Amino acid sequence: MLGPPGAGKGTQAVRLAEQFSCADIATGDIFRANVAEGTELGRIAQEYMDRGDLVPDEVVIAMVMERLAEPDCTAGFILDGFPRTVAQAEALDHRLVELGTPLHAALNFEITEDELLRRLAGRAAELHRSDDSEQTIRHRLEVFAIKTRPLIDHYARRGQLVNVDAIGPVEVVTKRILDDLQDLTRSGE
Numbered sequence: 001m002l003g004p005p006g007a008g009k010g011t012q013a014v015r016l017a018e019q020f021s022c023a024d025i026a027t028g029d030i031f032r033a034n035v036a037e038g039t040e041l042g043r044i045a046q047e048y049m050d051r052g053d054l055v056p057d058e059v060v061i062a063m064v065m066e067r068l069a070e071p072d073c074t075a076g077f078i079l080d081g082f083p084r085t086v087a088q089a090e091a092l093d094h095r096l097v098e099l100g101t102p103l104h105a106a107l108n109f110e111i112t113e114d115e116l117l118r119r120l121a122g123r124a125a126e127l128h129r130s131d132d133s134e135q136t137i138r139h140r141l142e143v144f145a146i147k148t149r150p151l152i153d154h155y156a157r158r159g160q161l162v163n164v165d166a167i168g169p170v171e172v173v174t175k176r177i178l179d180d181l182q183d184l185t186r187s188g189e
């Protein structure tokens with residue numbers, strides 16, 4: 001799943017993982033759990049997260065590759081918040097070739113900046129996420145534009161990109177995604 005912070009990736013990932021009975025791997029959630037548990041990984045990640053910066057590629061890639069080796073991933077998986085850089089996407093491509101499981105789709109959540117800022121301000125108030133302050137949000141959006149947006153081309157070139165209109169009620173967005181995935185499967189048959 002690709003898309004700026006606040007686009008609704010996490011919400012949709014949970015719903016899709018349920019629908020497809022597969023693993024939901026949310027890198028931000030894994031980092032937050034590690035921060036809460038006070039692990040070494042959490043200690044490394046926290047300073048980057050608090051600034052709204054990306055955790056270094058080698059740290060994230062090692063963590064995700066380890067997670068993908070767990071048994072619940074054999075039935076498939078949804079990646080929420082990974083890859084976020086070209087290096088991460090290349091590491092994932094490489095691993096998927098090794099596993100012999102091609103990527104089904106890269107869902108690109110499309111949303112306007114006004115709607116994003118509105119949602120993120122609401123989330124900051126509700127969840128008290130330390131990285132949802134207005135200044136950090138702006139920085140995270142810049143980081144997304146510079147580091148993550150190039151991945152849209154990366155997947156478009158491979159014919160794996162599915163653009164999702166991410167504005168609307170949660171269940172409407174889920175329906176759009178499921179319909180698009182079905183179209184993709186049909187066109188690949």
Ligand code: AMP
Binds near residue numbers: 031081084
């Ligand atoms: P998220 O909950 O996906 O918005 O992630 C929260 C924070 O965790 C991000 O702002 C980054 O600091 C870090 N993070 C999560 N996923 C990644 C990733 N794939 N690469 C680098 N940093 C990440």
